[in-house]
Amino acid sequence: MSTPPRDDELELSLFGPGYGECAVVHLGQGQWMVIDSCLNESGDAPVASEYLTRIGVDVRSQVNVILVTHWHDDHVRGVGSLIRQAENASFVCSAALRHEEFCQLMCAADLIKLVQHTSGASELSEVFAVLRERRCRRGLVGPDLWAQDGSVVYRGDGSPTVMVWALSPSSQTVTDTKVEFAKLLPQARTPIRRLPSRSPNEASVALLVNGDEIHLLLGGDLQVGADRQRGWLAVVSSPVRPKVRSSAYKVAHHGSSNADHDTIWSELLTPNPLAFVSPNGRLKRPIPTEGDIRRMKGRGGLVYSTVWPPTLRATRLAPAVERTLKEMKAKRRSLPRGPGHIRLRVPLTARSIDDGSIELLDGAKQL
Amino acid sequence: MPTALVEHESGVTTGAWSLAGLSKEAREGKWPDAVVARPPLDALRRVHYPPEIANDDYLSDSALELVDEVPPTRLVRLAPPSTRPRRWRFDILQQWEGVVTEVGDKALTASVEDLARQNPSRDVVVIPLSEIPLSDRKLIQPGCVFYWHIGYSISHGGQQCRVSEIRVRRTPEWSSQQLEQVRKRASQLFRHLMDDEHASTG
Numbered sequence: 001m002s003t004p005p006r007d008d009e010l011e012l013s014l015f016g017p018g019y020g021e022c023a024v025v026h027l028g029q030g031q032w033m034v035i036d037s038c039l040n041e042s043g044d045a046p047v048a049s050e051y052l053t054r055i056g057v058d059v060r061s062q063v064n065v066i067l068v069t070h071w072h073d074d075h076v077r078g079v080g081s082l083i084r085q086a087e088n089a090s091f092v093c094s095a096a097l098r099h100e101e102f103c104q105l106m107c108a109a110d111l112i113k114l115v116q117h118t119s120g121a122s123e124l125s126e127v128f129a130v131l132r133e134r135r136c137r138r139g140l141v142g143p144d145l146w147a148q149d150g151s152v153v154y155r156g157d158g159s160p161t162v163m164v165w166a167l168s169p170s171s172q173t174v175t176d177t178k179v180e181f182a183k184l185l186p187q188a189r190t191p192i193r194r195l196p197s198r199s200p201n202e203a204s205v206a207l208l209v210n211g212d213e214i215h216l217l218l219g220g221d222l223q224v225g226a227d228r229q230r231g232w233l234a235v236v237s238s239p240v241r242p243k244v245r246s247s248a249y250k251v252a253h254h255g256s257s258n259a260d261h262d263t264i265w266s267e268l269l270t271p272n273p274l275a276f277v278s279p280n281g282r283l284k285r286p287i288p289t290e291g292d293i294r295r296m297k298g299r300g301g302l303v304y305s306t307v308w309p310p311t312l313r314a315t316r317l318a319p320a321v322e323r324t325l326k327e328m329k330a331k332r333r334s335l336p337r338g339p340g341h342i343r344l345r346v347p348l349t350a351r352s353i354d355d356g357s358i359e360l361l362d363g364a365k366q367l
Numbered sequence: 368m369p370t371a372l373v374e375h376e377s378g379v380t381t382g383a384w385s386l387a388g389l390s391k392e393a394r395e396g397k398w399p400d401a402v403v404a405r406p407p408l409d410a411l412r413r414v415h416y417p418p419e420i421a422n423d424d425y426l427s428d429s430a431l432e433l434v435d436e437v438p439p440t441r442l443v444r445l446a447p448p449s450t451r452p453r454r455w456r457f458d459i460l461q462q463w464e465g466v467v468t469e470v471g472d473k474a475l476t477a478s479v480e481d482l483a484r485q486n487p488s489r490d491v492v493v494i495p496l497s498e499i500p501l502s503d504r505k506l507i508q509p510g511c512v513f514y515w516h517i518g519y520s521i522s523h524g525g526q527q528c529r530v531s532e533i534r535v536r537r538t539p540e541w542s543s544q545q546l547e548q549v550r551k552r553a554s555q556l557f558r559h560l561m562d563d564e565h566a567s568t569g
Contacts, residue, residue, distance in 0.1 A: 019478075019489070098560065099557075100553055100554065100557040103552075103553035103554075103556045103557045103560070104549055104550060104553040106553070106556070107549045107552040107553045107556065108546075108549045111545065111549070128556070132559075142559070142560040186541045186546065186549075187541065187546075188540070188541055188542065188543045188546055189540050189541065190540060190541055191506065191511070191537075191538045191539070191540055191541075192538040192539055192540065192541055193508060193509075193510035193511050193512075193538065194466055194510040194511075194512065195510060281491065282468060282476075282478055282491050283468070283469065283476065284469050284471065284474075284476040284493060311491060314490055317460075317461055318460050318461065320460055320517075320519075320529055321460050321461045321517050323529070324517045324529055324531050325517075328494070328495065328498050328531055329495055330492055330493065330494045330495065330498065331492065331493040332490055332491070332492045332493075333490065333491050334489065334490050334491075335489040335490070335491065
């Protein structure tokens with residue numbers, strides 16, 4: 001549990017507390033990449049830095065890349081704190097955020113302090129503030145890379161060479177998001193509200209971790225898309241993506257049906273791939289649903305979830321309170337306390353994913 | 368020696384009298400008919416028991432009524448304490464702060480935090496819209512903050528009923544000046560981002 005992977009081992013650790021997601025990838029030679037961020041059980045530190053410190057990794061020097069797939073609350077909690085710790089990491093985010101309208105959302109979010117937890121936009125605003133502080137040293141104000149389909153996010157210098165490619169967003173989506181962000185902008189004489197985490201999920205970055213024989217597909221929250229210019233349909237038909245098939249898949253958008261398409265499994269994945277999912281229990285109807293699980297299992301491979309079920313029976317309150325809730329027909333359920341953890345480790349030189357090992361920690365389960 | 372707080376008609380406490388005649392029994396709740404207090408003050412109406420001899424529930428209601436002026440010593444008659452609570456009150460059993468995440472036709476979904484921290488779990492609730500006061504229903508939108516109290520409402524006469532009260536937090540509206548400020552800052556930030564020569568799209 002507390003041993004780091006060998007230099008020649010690839011690791012994918014997926015954390016999910018029922019609302020939130022973070023993936024930590026060992027790229028070989030002691031270099032690490034963190035994709036998205038959520039908090040630990042006590043809610044006071046990013047789960048990635050807590051885990052890496054526990055296994056003896058120096059977050060300051062060994063985290064090479066921090067990537068935010070998109071700006072929604074459940075993918076960015078604690079990323080400001082993480083980037084402060086990981087001083088040498090480059091910061092990568094979706095090219096779909098490179099719009100003046102998103103800058104307006106961030107600046108508006110800075111003025112909204114309604115509740116304890118900040119919104120995704122204000123968390124990213126904190127990241128940009130950290131980057132500005134480092135400007136003198138780095139010569140940059142914003143991210144090191146605005147990722148879109150075909151971008152090389154990481155190129156290792158070991159042998160075998162590990163590369164990380166961005167598969168999305170597509171150019172069409174980058175254009176679309178300008179309009180979508182404009183719709184979210186506050187208007188004069190409307191009440192100040194916390195910014196809701198709404199679409200566009202097509203602006204999410206999906207990634208391919210390209211090893212020697214073993215490849216990993218990390219789907220972010222990317223949804224299918226309306227046509228071949230957008231979403232997964234654009235990824236599948238992209239002329240610039242590496243034409244390899246992955247044997248492990250971080251299932252997109254918490255396993256929801258609107259992020260699943262036959263061509264993902266037939267074109268981007270090997271037969272019977274391992275599927276890792278982090279549920280989202282904060283929706284009225286938590287995802288993945290039982291139907292989503294059946295569909296994923298029907299693809300042939302093993303399916304693992306960071307927590308299951310996505311929500312728990314709520315702790316009982318005073319009898320008078322419970323009676324009131326019953327009379328109101330109000331329903332209450334609890335999210336799991338802390339993030340579950342799925343850990344895959346496989347030698348970089350392995351021919352098959354079966355040569356690796358999977359550990360299910362802190363409540364993670366095979367479905 | 369125990370003292371009594373002295374209040375003008377305006378209700379402002381101006382000083383204290385020593386209650387020479389207040390007995391041990393009075394302090395223990397066996398109320399004497401009268402006590403002697405001094406020195407005299409003008410324009411007095413009521414004398415409240417000090418906290419150390421009064422039952423908190425009845426403090427504001429109990430009074431020593433001035434019945435006669437006998438300078439320099441005054442005889443005051445002690446009114447018996449009221450046997451019923453004076454004010455309406457709300458005993459809170461549970462209170463949450465919530466943020467609406469989804470609004471459907473008949474119900475809203477929200478994430479709630481226990482304000483008393485008795486229950487540290489992160490809860491998701493689905494509440495029928497019919498439970499939201501009509502005056503607040505138009506304010507229900509994703510992102511709005513509300514407060515939800517469940518408890519006992521206790522009337523002046525001691526009647527107790529179980530109540531759920533949901534109030535949507537009123538927030539100021541965005542002003543044109545604020546939005547202009549947001550636009551200016553955003554424009555500056557965006558210009559910096561676009562000027563970043565080293566950043567690329569790969």
